Amino acid sequence: MASIKPSVPKGTRDFSPAEMVKRNYIFDTIKSVFRKYGYQQIETPTMEKLSTLTGKYGEEGDKLIFKILNSGDFLTDANIDASNINLNYKKLTLQISGKALRYDLTVPFARYVVQHQNEITFPFKRFQVQPVWRADRPQRGRYREFYQCDADVVGSDSLLNEAEFIMIYDEALTKLGLKDFSIQINNRKILSGIAQVIDKSDNIIDLTVAIDKLDKIGLDGVIKELLEKGFTDADIDKLKPVILLEGNNTEKLASLREALAQSEIGLKGCDEIETVFGYIERCPLQTAKLELDITLARGLNYYTGAIFEVKTNEVNMGSIGGGGRYDNLTGMFGLKGLTGAGISFGADRIYDVLEELNLFPAGSNQTTQALICNFDKEGELYSLPLLQRLRRHNINTELYPAGAKIKKQMEYANNKNIPYVVVIGGDEMQTGLLTFKNMASGVQEKLTADEIVAKLNRD
Template sequence: MASVKPSVPKGTRDFSPAEMAKRNHIFDTIKSVFRKYGYQQIETPAMEKAETLLGKYGEEGDKLIFKILNSGDFITDAKLNAENINFNYKKLSTQISEKALRYDLTVPFARYVVQHQNDITFPFKRFQVQPVWRADRPQKGRYREFYQCDADVVGSDSLLNEAEFILIYDEALSQLGLKDFSIKINNRKILGGIAEIIGKPELIVDMTVAIDKLDKIGLEGVTKELLERGFTDADIAQLQPVILLQGTTEEKLAELKQVLATSPTGLKGIEELEAVFAYLKYFKTQRATVELDITLARGLNYYTGAIFEVKTNEVKMGSIGGGGRYDDLTGMFGLKGLTGAGISFGADRIYDVLEELNLFPETALQTTQVLICCFDKEGEQFALPVMQQLRIEQVSTELYPAGAKIKKQLDYANSKQIPFTIVIGSEEMQSGLLTFKNMQTGQQEKLTAEQIVAVLAE
């Protein structure tokens, strides 16, 4: 049998111990901020029923859902024949694939809320840090398997939630070391109002999908796409001043009030944004720039109120976070009238940003604090209770197996970035004073195990 060259599927990756240490630094930072704001962790399965996911992300999203082939003899089980195999792939896929890998964490969360509604205290604030899968074309910053870090609150229509999401982004990304990033905010009701005054409310999704691409394809590209999607030159003439809105937040809102004066939907969106900005006046952000961006559309169909997107200004990279308000996400599973709002951190993109900016602290890579080195079996036996004593005191400790040259043992400590070593030879065993070395400074001294614990505690 020919040997197979080991590899992973396109758009997926292995993570080394050093990479996992860095990833955990990101996850732990974000989780600690979520908890500070009252969010509790849950987990949902990697796979959901296909019917749970399909139809929730728009036509484009549906195409990117990874489906799982039914186990067993699916051809016989589904009573397939040549006709539906050859000519109706959509029907065929539902017959041979009843499960799919989750596309995001929000729809599974909505399913969770409905399924467990009798056990939940509302408002329910949850966070989730798990992988999701998308059949996207892999490129820089975009993978087919990646982690999302989501926080959502359901059962509360308070706009304080939206203001707190901005604070969560600001605090977590500031703690991770980012110095210059923008949190953009808009409201889908404003976009709905614009579609209303043009007289094309039924084309709201087409309009938002096109406008959302302004950064990528420019005004000319957006105009071309709008024409293709059923808008006229007159419609676009009305749209352009709104798309190209300039000025401070107050100036943008004042101008929008005039433009949307005849649209109750649009005015409601402006009122909601004003409430969020009013809350923010009570708080001081650390490093984030918060800006109103009318071109921000967030293509996903389920947003109904505020929408967010976060971008770093230090590295060329797509959005590193986003989210928004959805009024009836649980309605698709039979629980009507339950409003919610949520945000997501793009952990993989944040990783790439921190790596490029060299922002991972050295402590994030440290797994072992002390390596005990010995010359022979006798030294190893002497070292065992010392190692146990250090571990009891919560000092992460390793013992290098006896027999290797001391230089090799010290090289091992350096390669793993272990900051301290203890060397045990015949002299140390007789005196009970161990050679304790700081691997960064090269300084070494003779100390008892108790003194070493005290030094490390400092």
């Protein structure tokens, strides 16, 4: 039998120990901030019922759901003639597949809230860090299996939630070492108001899709696209001052209020943004620049209020986070009128940013702090009490199995980036003074077991 060349499916990845330390550093940092703001962690199954996921992401999204074949002889169970499968693929899928890998964390969260509504304390603040799967075409930065890092609050329409999401982004990304990043905010109601004042409410999608491209295709490109979609020169004249808003956030809001004076919904959007800014004034941000950007139109079919997007200004990278306010998330499962808001961190992109800026902490690629080297069974047995003491002091320690030459043991420490080595030979066992080596500086000293524990505790 021919040997099979080992590989992973396209669009998936292995993560080495060094990569996992860095990934966990990102996840642990973000989770610690979520918890600080009262968010509690949940997990949902890797797979959901296909009926739970289908129809929630639009026709294109449905095509990207990874279906799972029913176990056993699914063709017999489905009453299908296996020799002549000439069925519509959608009908066939429903007969041979009842489950699918989750496409995102939002729909499973909505299902969870409805299913557990009698156990949940509302407002319900949850976070979730788990992998999702999409049958997309793999390319650079786009994977079929990737992690999402979400926080949502449901059952509260308070704008304090939006303000806290801004604070969470600011605190988490500051903790990760970013020094120059922007949190852009807009409001769906403002976009609706803009469409209303030029009498193009039915074309709001065309309008927002075009202005969302302003930074990519410029004003001329936006105007060209709008004219092609049926907007008039008069419409464009009204839109220009709004699209090209200038000044600080207060000045932008004043200009918007003037432009949207005839739109009740547009002014309500301005009020909501102003309220969020008021909260932030009382809780100043550490690092982030908070910017009103009315060209921001992500997820327009989904969001009903605030819309967020986070970008780093230190690296040429797309969005590293985003979210917004939505109404009736749980309505798809029969629980109407439950408003919510949520954000997501782009963990994979954040990883690339930290790597490029060299922001991972020194030693973040090392998991073992000390290696105990010995030469024989007697040294191995002598080492065990010290090994246990160090571990009880939460010092990650390994004991190299007896019998290897000291050179091999030192190479092991170097290859794993272990910063300290304790060498125990005959002299060390006789005197109780153990050889303690700093692998970075090469400095060696003779220390007692107590001194080694104390020294590693300080580090």
